[in-house]
Amino acid sequence: MNPLNSLTSCCRNCRYYEPEGRRGGACQQLNVPVQGTWKSCSLASPAFTPSWKALQDLIQWEQENLDRTTAASLTPPERSKAEMSRR
Incomplete structure (x- = not known):
């Protein structure tokens, strides 16, 4: 797991979360309604x-x-030449 992703445990902490009203919000990445929790x-x-x-x-x-x-x-044959040139 990427260390930066571990900081985002729920939708409301994500940069793509857009709150809408009192009950939830929308994911701007997926264009779907989501709950912040x-x-x-x-x-x-x-x-x-x-x-x-x-x-x-x-x-x-x-x-x-x-x-x-x-x-x-x-x-x-080309693959072996390419591997040899990398070493």
Whole structure:
């Protein structure tokens, strides 16, 4: 679990929660009505998450997918050459 996600235990602590009236609110990420007391989902983000954290996660995700795509597209001889050049 990401340490930042552990700070958001319920919907009302999420940056995407928008209170509406007395009884609940809406999730701006999912565009659905929610209760503030509900357990937060996997998309939850603390209200004051550093903007660099989301960017850092996105860059890491892109790099992992690029590595997988590159490895899958290489033929076996090319793959062994690429692995040797990394070492």
